[in-house]
Amino acid sequence: MVIVLGVESTAHTFGVGIVSDEPRILADSRFNYIPEKGGIHPREAADNFIKNAPKVLKEALTQANLDIEAVDAVAVALGPGLGPCLRVGATVARALAAYYGKPLVPVNHAVAHIEIGKMLTGARDPLVVYISGGNTVITALHGGRYRVFGETLDIALGNFMDTLVRELGLAPPYVVGGVHALDRCSEGGKFVDLPYVVKGQDTSYSGLLTAALKAYRSGVRVEDICFSAREIAYSSLVEVAERGVAQLGKKEILLVGGVAASKYLVEKFRAMAEYRNLRIYVVPPKYAVDNGVMIAWTGLQLFKKGVSVEPEKAVVRQRWRLDSVDVCW
Amino acid sequence: MTVSTCVGRVSKVIYLGAEALIAEGEFLGRSVVFKQRVSKPYRVPELDRAIISRRTISEARILTLLEEVGVRVPKIVFVDPLVGLIVMEKIEGLVLRDALKDLDWEVACRAMVSAGREVGKMHRAGIAHGDVTTSNMILARDGDVYIVDLGLAKHVEDVEDVAVDIHLLIRVLESSHYSAREELFKCFISGYREVVGEEFTREVINKVSEIRLRGRYVEERKVRKTN
Numbered sequence: 343m344v345i346v347l348g349v350e351s352t353a354h355t356f357g358v359g360i361v362s363d364e365p366r367i368l369a370d371s372r373f374n375y376i377p378e379k380g381g382i383h384p385r386e387a388a389d390n391f392i393k394n395a396p397k398v399l400k401e402a403l404t405q406a407n408l409d410i411e412a413v414d415a416v417a418v419a420l421g422p423g424l425g426p427c428l429r430v431g432a433t434v435a436r437a438l439a440a441y442y443g444k445p446l447v448p449v450n451h452a453v454a455h456i457e458i459g460k461m462l463t464g465a466r467d468p469l470v471v472y473i474s475g476g477n478t479v480i481t482a483l484h485g486g487r488y489r490v491f492g493e494t495l496d497i498a499l500g501n502f503m504d505t506l507v508r509e510l511g512l513a514p515p516y517v518v519g520g521v522h523a524l525d526r527c528s529e530g531g532k533f534v535d536l537p538y539v540v541k542g543q544d545t546s547y548s549g550l551l552t553a554a555l556k557a558y559r560s561g562v563r564v565e566d567i568c569f570s571a572r573e574i575a576y577s578s579l580v581e582v583a584e585r586g587v588a589q590l591g592k593k594e595i596l597l598v599g600g601v602a603a604s605k606y607l608v609e610k611f612r613a614m615a616e617y618r619n620l621r622i623y624v625v626p627p628k629y630a631v632d633n634g635v636m637i638a639w640t641g642l643q644l645f646k647k648g649v650s651v652e653p654e655k656a657v658v659r660q661r662w663r664l665d666s667v668d669v670c671w
Numbered sequence: 672m673t674v675s676t677c678v679g680r681v682s683k684v685i686y687l688g689a690e691a692l693i694a695e696g697e698f699l700g701r702s703v704v705f706k707q708r709v710s711k712p713y714r715v716p717e718l719d720r721a722i723i724s725r726r727t728i729s730e731a732r733i734l735t736l737l738e739e740v741g742v743r744v745p746k747i748v749f750v751d752p753l754v755g756l757i758v759m760e761k762i763e764g765l766v767l768r769d770a771l772k773d774l775d776w777e778v779a780c781r782a783m784v785s786a787g788r789e790v791g792k793m794h795r796a797g798i799a800h801g802d803v804t805t806s807n808m809i810l811a812r813d814g815d816v817y818i819v820d821l822g823l824a825k826h827v828e829d830v831e832d833v834a835v836d837i838h839l840l841i842r843v844l845e846s847s848h849y850s851a852r853e854e855l856f857k858c859f860i861s862g863y864r865e866v867v868g869e870e871f872t873r874e875v876i877n878k879v880s881e882i883r884l885r886g887r888y889v890e891e892r893k894v895r896k897t898n
Contacts, residue, residue: 533717542801542823542835577714581689588689610713617712 346645347402347413347438348638351431352423352451353476354382356391358402359635360413361642366461369405370635371398377514381504388426395434402634410442415650417447417641419454421662422476428658436653445650447641451632452477452664453488455625457643458636459598463623469592471583471611472664474599474632475500478545478579480586483669490665491586492543499575500601502547506571509555510564517603520627524572525606531569534562538574543585545578572606580610587618596623603627643671679758681705690726690822691755698748698758706730706822708755723755726822731757733798733824740796743789743817762817768805771848771855778814779851780858785816787862790836793818794875795867799832800824804843834878837863841879 343362350357354376360369373394375387403410418435421428439446455477456470470488472479478494497505507513507523516523536553539546554571558564587595595615601607608624615622629636644650647670679698686693694705708723731750734757738744745759764770767786771779786808793800800807801823809817827833840859844852864872 533715535721538718538722573715573718577711577718580713581711585689613713614711 344414344642344646345408345412346415346417346447346638346642347410348417348419348449348454348634348636348641349431349435350419350451350454350632350634350637351391351427351434352419352421353427353632354387355632356395356398356427356430357632357634357637358398359633359638360402360406360408361635361638363642366639367635368408369402370633371402371405372633373398379514381508382424384424384426387424388430391427391430395430399434410438413442413444415445415447415641415645417449417637417645418656419451419637420448420656421451421659423451423658423660425658425660428660432656432658436656439656440653445645446653446656447645447649448651448656449637449640449644450662450664450667451637452479452662453667453669454636454640455598456481456488456596457640458629458633459596459623459625461639462626462629463596465594465596465621465623467592468594468596468623469583469586469590470596470598471579471602472599473499473579473597473601473607475504475601477599478547479664480543480583481664482586482590482592484590486669487667488664488669490663491590492545492582495541495544495546496548497551499545499547499579500599502551502575503572503601506551506554507568510558510567512564520603520605522601522604524568525604527565527568528572528606529565529569531563531565531567533573534566534570536567536570536574538578540578540581543582545582547575550574576607576610579607580614583611584614584618587620592620594621594623596625598625598630600631603630647671679703679705695761701748702761702763703748703758704745704761706757706759720753724752727752727755727757730821730824733821734759737793737796737798737818737821740792742792742796743811743815744821745817745819762809762811762819764809764811764817766806767808767810767816768843768847770810771805771851776851776854779855781814782810782816783855783858784862784865785814786818787859787864788866789816789818790840790859791863791866794827794833794836797827798824799827800836803836803840805840805847806843830874830878831882834875834882837875838879838882 345362348359355372355374357372361367375390416435416439418431455472470481476498478499480492481488481490503524504516512527513523537549554567558567602625681694681696684694692707692709710719734744734747745762747759749758807820811817844855
């Protein structure tokens with residue numbers, strides 16, 4: 343049995359997961375950095391990661407009831423993500439690998455989100471919609487890589503949602519009881535006209551954000567702004583995904599990433615999947631957000647194919663693109 | 672889904688795209704193509720109506736503009752933005768993608784030269800197609816090429832917009848007409864150059880190379896890495 347320990351620290355979560363072939367998930371330990379106000383401050387997040395990393399690591403080993411010696415390889419998310427945050431995870435993983443003489447496996451955070459989604463849902467050949475605070479990508483595996491079919495031209499969907507509610511004075515906290523503040527403030531809203539932007543296969547949210555805040559300053563009701571901005575943002579994503587499905591002839595659609603936890607967004611995708619006769623898979627909320635398990639799981643696939651990196655060469659890559667990774671398993 | 676008209680008749684649905692239903696039939700006794708944008712259950716009604724009517728109007732305006740400046744596009748017979756319907760003349764001929772596979776070389780090249788001229792005229796009129804593929808070109812019986820499906824067309828703001836058209840065409844030649852891709856593109860660009868001139872063509876081609884190197888398109892990036 344091969345056992346891999348994975349370290350995640352790309353943004354607001356420092357996570358350690360341990361997986362094996364069967365049973366798959368042996369441990370899942372996380373520390374979440376929640377800013378008191380504003381968004382993520384990369385350095386503060388990193389400082390908090392440093393303080394909590396030993397605890398998270400120990401907790402994972404305790405959950406798995408394993409000694410670190412029993413681990414066959416250490417996987418780490420080297421990107422894409424925030425530099426200061428990434429460096430904490432990279433340092434922890436390099437130290438473990440070097441000190442205990444374990445192979446170090448570099449994992450792309452975006453690929454990991456997709457792979458954990460496939461593993462947990464059983465999707466085989468889906469069009470993948472990866473939506474989170476930092477990513478909005480429509481992709482599918484073709485010829486050994488996740489090819490990007492469409493993506494945001496500016497800010498990510500999650501970033502748009504967070505920034506909007508923050509500027510409207512409704513957050514943080516952004517997500518309460520699994521419901522995003524944008525879904526909450528949309529209740530009872532009426533539709534007002536805001537810019538809907540789809541450019542070919544790509545979406546764009548920065549213009550919508552500016553227009554929504556301008557409407558707010560000119561006195562439009564908050565619930566109307568929330569409702570309209572949400573409808574436009576979600577609908578444009580579903581539209582682009584539908585184009586992808588139509589063009590690539592896919593029969594499955596898989597939603598991964600933190601924003602996939604939005605029930606309301608999933609409903610929209612379900613409505614599209616229904617008339618297109620698609621099977622829809624949604625990663626469970628617990629693994630929709632960042633976690634160490636997904637890094638360990640993807641690391642396991644890579645490790646079995648012999649992929650590893652010397653610790654001194656394991657540098658972080660803040661803009662490591664999804665479609666530059668060879669999916670060799 | 673039904674094509675909403677009471678003066679025409681739909682005989683055959685040709686294609687259900689992500690956005691619209693395309694059907695053949697007749698309208699006031701003429702052979703036509705119906706393009707019916709369809710409502711999406713995932714959009715709230717206000718947004719759905721706005722998107723459908725805006726895009727219908729935009730497409731109809733662009734088709735009209737192109738026809739006025741002499742680009743071979745289908746003539747509009749009827750438009751109803753409220754229901755998202757465009758009725759247009761049916762172009763008799765073959766989809767260029769399929770036709771290219773059976774044509775002998777000279778005819779194929781002539782068709783690509785004609786395609787290049789039409790795309791050139793469209794760009795010169797300030798319109799970028801947004802989806803220039805050989806599936807969106809029809810080889811008419813007279814040997815000339817018509818451009819169809821202006822659903823993603825827009826007014827050119829930057830040379831990048833037209834370069835994206837050319838870039839997309841190259842990609843289609845690579846994926847659908849691999850064995851003769853370079854020769855076919857040469858034919859296309861000679862027709863294009865004839866219309867827009869040497870200087871503009873060079874500018875566009877340079878921009879295309881830049882787009883390819885921007886990193887979205889993997890094969891090119893591999894080349895760059897090894898340099």
